[in-house]
Amino acid sequence: MRVELDNLSKSWDGVVGADKITLDISDGDLVAFLGPSGCGKTTTLLMVAGIYKPSGGTISFDGRVVNEVAPKDRGIGMVFQSYALYPHMTVFGNISYPLRIQKLDKAVIKDRVQKVADMMGIGDLLDRKIAQLSGGQQQRVSLGRALVKEPQLLLFDEPLSNLDARLRLTMRGEIKRLQGDLGITSIYVTHDQVEAMTMADRIAVMSKGILQAYDVPEALYDRPKTLFVAGFVGNPPMNFLDIEVTRDNGEFRAKSESIDLILPQERAEKAAAVKGKVTMGLRPEDLNLAEGTSGHSGPTLSGVAETVEPLGREDLVGVGINGVEMRVLVDKTRGVRVGDNLDLQVDPSKIQLFDPVTENSLLWA
Amino acid sequence: MTQSLEKETDTGVPAGDPTSQRSTLARRVRATATAYGFMGPAIVLVLLFFIVPGILLLVLSFTNLSSANFSDPWSYIGFDNFSRLFSDPFFPKILRNTAFYVFTTLIFFNLGLALVLALVTTNIPRRAGFFFRLVWLLPRLTPSVVYIMMWQRIGQADPFGIYNQIVPGFLGASGGNLFLGGSPWTFVILTNGFVGASFGMIIFTSALESIPKDLITAAKVDGASLWRIIRDIKLPLIKWPLLFIATYQTLSLLTSFEYILLLTEGGPGLFTTEVWALTAYKRAFSSYFGNSQWAFGATWAIVLVSVALVLAVGYVKLFKFNELIEEPRIENL
Structure with a gap:
């Protein structure tokens, strides 16, 4: 099912929950709504579900405006962070509930519930009470209940946030595989950018009720259109540094107290037109530790290692450069220790530049 | 006591040793005394205001105590009050x-x-x-x-x-x-x-x-x-x-x-x-001709209390109150 949101807004007594959200979801896609808590992603989801009534704008399913359609008639299935299972019913009671409301034949209900439960790997738990299940099992029941009525649209509201880290990883893959196999259009609300990056066909990044960007994951990562997107997408997050971009004899230079480097023209042209400072963004993985301490083989930054966090394969090193901390991923064989003097090599072709006032990208906006 | 003796034997202390027996006993008494100490005030209140009046009511219902009967109060009259109650035309x-x-x-x-x-x-x-x-x-x-x-x-x-x-x-x-x-x-x-x-x-x-x-x-x-x-x-x-x-x-x-x-x-x-409790009240305290039939009123009350008890037990059984306690969850994937 194709889903279109057109200028969708929600506000309560002047408090804005979602502000003019406009986006299209293609049939069969999994779209992630990504943002910090309070960004409007759940509000938007609940409007799509029909729980909240939009204050403005429209929601269309396959071209039909559904603003006034009751949740029960929208053909949706929903999975919650809290699982939202009916505690007084058994597993069978929970999964069969949507079908029982449709007053389907008992044998048909039994058959369909068993099929879905088997698919979710909980086929042998149908007689259990909800309180007797683990968190992972409960989430499977919740997923089964959403799938059993064969919905046109699946809505996930942070479904994995209450699970432990290991289980989250397993379920992440499972949901993605299931969604792909069944081809059900899905909206997946999360604050976890790794979840969004790994699962979604497209990601809608939201902040303060506003849709910041809506694009495929690689584009959000490589070509962030706003400062917020740049800072939110990617783990560990992007480093930001205030610099001035100048043009000398056709050469573009990025300058600050701690840096002076030559930028490629296609990156720097717009930034050079900005008066005063601009914000430069550098991903931790695009900063390299220079070999040796002398012999500047390229544009470098010098600083002192202030924190070292071993991540296993790499160390995440916090480097203090003139009072600004830059996070850098360093191969653990380098054995960086707190207090070490470090030279960081910058790859100018990976630099992001933002207008500090509008917070828009000076490269992609 | 048997249990504790066996335990002592298990741990190698001779069962007949009087000192060990006495210390176990002392420990038990101390523990029990603490428990009763904490429960004491509540027990006293329940006894004083619930159990004792209940017993008094029961005793009263087998007597002929009334304000018109000063010559021979508190005399046992068996189930007379009860048969009078159940044969009351109303x-x-x-x-x-x-x-x-x-x-x-x-x-x-x-x-x-x-x-x-x-x-x-x-x-x-x-x-x-x-x-x-x-x-x-x-x-x-x-x-x-x-x-x-x-x-x-x-x-x-x-x-x-x-x-x-x-x-x-x-x-x-x-x-x-x-x-x-x-x-x-x-x-x-x-x-x-x-x-x-x-x-x-x-x-x-x-x-x-x-x-x-x-x-x-x-x-x-x-x-x-x-x-x-x-x-x-x-x-x-x-x-x-x-x-x-x-x-x-x-x-x-x-x-x-x-x-x-x-x-x-x-x-x-x-x-x-007229409801039951009102009858009990009227018989006991404001009966006709100024005669307060305390014993007869108590009879109405004690039968009412019995009915209430039966109903209470019935509710507990009918509604399966003990099923409200949930079984523990099984933690696995």
Whole structure:
């Protein structure tokens, strides 16, 4: 099912929950709504579900405006962070509930519930009470209940946030595989950018009720259109540094107290037109530790290692450069220790530049 | 003691050693004494105000104690009081009245209206809901005598009662005798129910408000209508408060008589609105010709207490209160 949101807004007594959200979801896609808590992603989801009534704008399913359609008639299935299972019913009671409301034949209900439960790997738990299940099992029941009525649209509201880290990883893959196999259009609300990056066909990044960007994951990562997107997408997050971009004899230079480097023209042209400072963004993985301490083989930054966090394969090193901390991923064989003097090599072709006032990208906006 | 002795033997200490036996005993006594020390005040209160009066009541019901009987009080008369009670010509009527009063008030008001009020006031804007609940609490905040007097002034026959004075006039009829005169039961039950409903309302409201919002959202998405949500989700989830109110209100209605006493005194006419507890009160304290038949009143009371006990046990069994304890969860994937 194709889903279109057109200028969708929600506000309560002047408090804005979602502000003019406009986006299209293609049939069969999994779209992630990504943002910090309070960004409007759940509000938007609940409007799509029909729980909240939009204050403005429209929601269309396959071209039909559904603003006034009751949740029960929208053909949706929903999975919650809290699982939202009916505690007084058994597993069978929970999964069969949507079908029982449709007053389907008992044998048909039994058959369909068993099929879905088997698919979710909980086929042998149908007689259990909800309180007797683990968190992972409960989430499977919740997923089964959403799938059993064969919905046109699946809505996930942070479904994995209450699970432990290991289980989250397993379920992440499972949901993605299931969604792909069944081809059900899905909206997946999360604050976890790794979840969004790994699962979604497209990601809608939201902040303060506003849709910041809506694009495929690689584009959000490589070509962030706003400062917020740049800072939110990617783990560990992007480093930001205030610099001035100048043009000398056709050469573009990025300058600050701690840096002076030559930028490629296609990156720097717009930034050079900005008066005063601009914000430069550098991903931790695009900063390299220079070999040796002398012999500047390229544009470098010098600083002192202030924190070292071993991540296993790499160390995440916090480097203090003139009072600004830059996070850098360093191969653990380098054995960086707190207090070490470090030279960081910058790859100018990976630099992001933002207008500090509008917070828009000076490269992609 | 056997158990502890065996234990001592197990640990290699000779079972017959008197010192070890004595120290075990001392430890036990100390532990028990602490427990009883903490429970003591409560035990004393329960004994003094619940058990002792119960026993006194029972003893009293086998005597002939009354205000007319100073010559030979406290003499044992066997089951005379009981046979007198059960052969009372009005006993069936009083029994019927009591059952009618208790269950009508319970079902239509203390449970029914309370539930409706709770469901309605939790489904409208919060402030409006709060306001309406407050309004329904007003009778409870009013001294009950004042509250009953107000109802009486409303319900009396023309020309005294406000209702019967005004409303029939509007309808073009002459002065009426609705309520206290015409249909006293309606009046008694309304008066009781309007106060009684607020207790359940408060309990049900808080229970309904504590149902996670996600559950309701899930039910809506699953296709449930408002009625199905109430029937399938909300009511089962407030089962415990519902059963509690049903049990508690049955027992308290069974023993309540003060509203009827002030409103109708069990009338009009013979035993029209007389309930069991009111009979017990009347026999014991305000019987005909100034004769307070304390022992006979106690008999009515002790039978009522027995009925209440049976009902209480019945409720506990019927509603499977012990099933409310959940089994532990099994933690695996």
